[in-house]
Amino acid sequence: MASDEQVLDIDGVRLCTQTFGSPDDPAVLLVHGACASMLWWEEELCERIAAAGRFVIRYDNRDTGRSTWYPPGRPGYSIGDFAADAVGILDAHGIARAHLVCRSMSGAVGLIAGVDHPDRVASLTFVAATTGDLPFGDAQMPADPDPTDDRAVVGNIVAVLKAYAGDSPHFDEAATRARAERDVARTANLASALTNHFAMDFDGPVNGGFGDIQAPTLVVHGELDPIYPVEHGIALRDAIPGARLLTLKDTGHDLPAPTWDVFVPELVRHTAGGDR
Template sequence: MTDHLSNGEKLVEISDVELCVETFGNPANPAVLLVDGAAASMLWWEAELCEQIARGDRFVIRYDNRDTGRSTSYPPGRPGYTYTDLAGDALGILDALNVERAHIICRSMSGGIGLIVGVDHPDRVASLTFVSTSTGEDGLPPSSDELTSNNPADPDPADSAAVVDFVVASARAYSGGSSYFDETAMRALVEREVARTRNIASTLANHYAMTFDGPSRGFGDITAPTLVVHGDRDPAFPLPHGQALRDAIPGAKLLILQGAGHDLPRPLWDVFVPALIQHTGGGRP
């Protein structure tokens, strides 16, 4: 069931790039900016999830990072940007929507974007939420053997069916064997993803090829209220990564999603969304 809370997709010019943005709910409500990880467009923050958050009196913003979806793409293997540029895109979207401060939710690779914004632009951040991410420090458990051994060759980007099969298989592996993994729903999402992407070859390659520059300081310098959300079956960043992130950020809280992998399964939205609404209730843009 949908409440048709979407305000529709639009292309926004930010500096020299074009980013596709979609919002949900009332712009007068506190803003929640959803930033996804490597090779993932806005679709991975499902519209139904965005609507569920918006029904909690939030103004929800999702967007396609560079080299995903309908946003600007670069030649495969030659991304013309860094982590800091992607953080600038997030702030540019807030500027374009006249949002002074936002609750910023970063998943997986985009945890670095949340770190950059959180320590270098704290005036723009009402709160931070890190989902399925890591401090990246030495000594944390590596990715699971099952994940690293399931590493098929990249598909021919011109073969859409092969790309869909590849991404669905990757999503299955990243679910950590969770019983929540819904292959039918995932395949439908990935088919939409591939159909709307400017350059799927660039999507498959470029986030892994960019320069991972960092902020001026570290996680211990984050001052915004912070929630860490982590699945206890995450095969990419096993649970100690989430615990280390909680410990690194002053005052951070940890929400463990029982039975979840490196994702936000639909059956657990009724756990995640109330926690997010509570966490984002302390500040308005």
Template sequence: MEKLNSVNGVELCAETFGDPADPAVLLIHGASASMLWWPSELCLRLADRGRYVIRYDQRDTGRSTSYPPGRPGYSMRDLAADAVGLIDALGIERVHVVAQSMSGGVGLVLGVDNPTRVASVTFVSTSTGADDLPPADVPHFERPDFTDAAAVEEYVVRSTVAELGPLCDVEATRELVRRDMARARDFEASLTNHYAMSFDGPEHGGFGDLTMPVLVIHGELDPLLPLAHGEAVRDAVPGSSLVVLKGAGHGVPEALWDEFVDAVVQRTGER
């Protein structure tokens, strides 16, 4: 059941799956994505493998605190502080962090600046942001009129399908977008504010300063952050490993959920 939690001066909506006595896995999705983008069926598969799974809406997504479009009142470090506050609210001492896309930066801040709270970090479809990495190869779609719900839906569906690649289920994606739009406090803010915030990194270092086990999962055919980005994350973290999802684009398609779950369970075996 979803619950609003008062955390770090804001409200964060979260949902848990499984036994609280099991190792905790905190799922953090990317820019503009509410917790629905970690589908409940995927969360249940992880829970069935002996993990206590937490998914949540970051600020400006879903039912969590929202700000005026284009004026986010926070930075990436604030989003990381939110994650720490959320596990405090849930009574959890340490978590295995699984951070996707933009939120790889949140996972990095958590791991570097809060190492006693993070048992491992799994970076999914993310990047070091180095200037020499290959650029995105995705079509550009004009932002819609946000007063036209049908146009907004079509914009998000087309953008998402282009990023997810050949294994994307288009109709399932459209249904998810509709649910996300209906659930959001302010969907325009959801689509804009994460891109307008300050992308400040850790206070105390970078990828090479992560001391906990690190796994990198990346789609073979990711058009938004090509595979070289995932390889760069692996190379930046001594002792880390890389799992390449064959045929996947930017994210984890349903067809490869079992492979994803296997990799996360193997990485999060220790408490």
């Protein structure tokens, strides 16, 4: 069900994409968060969504995976450019409207797309995201690794994701390490991938805020999230007219495989309807 990876030229920016399922089905664009390449939308998850009748697209954000990279500490973009990238990927695939699933940091991408490009957004799903108005959690993060030491970077990714999982019983260290090894091996510039998303300008939409989103919206949040505690998910739901909240039990700031039996059917129901 999966295509080969394809590097697209989107207004002079190289973005590596991969699709799952039939392009005749409603499109679901998966947008990940800080420092995360497309690999962190697991193949098995993408395949399950596609098997339910969706055309799934995942991609490497700038400075991750095989996409365009910039000098470490000097990203040549803002979060608004990430939203433009998402729209550009839809254009490249000939998709008029898509269901956007935006995770963690990329909740800002969903906000900008929903407010400034409403004609392109059939629905929005925010996963482990925030309005930015509440205090963050106090999870302890490991020290930054030497980006020239692949083994150290893999260990750092595993440690960060373990911290993100918090007290969840679902963290799979072996699977996380295997995916981190794949991620490091295919990343064009590790130093840029580790730093640049935290250095970019977080501009916002020009046409309003969360209260101006008109697309049907689902908020998905782990009840044990140590980064954005569950109150962030509640606040996000309350900020968006008509939004629904799905709280994932025993889940941190992640979307582990044991949650997919709940998440995938909810996403499929949420993305029913809407033209391509």
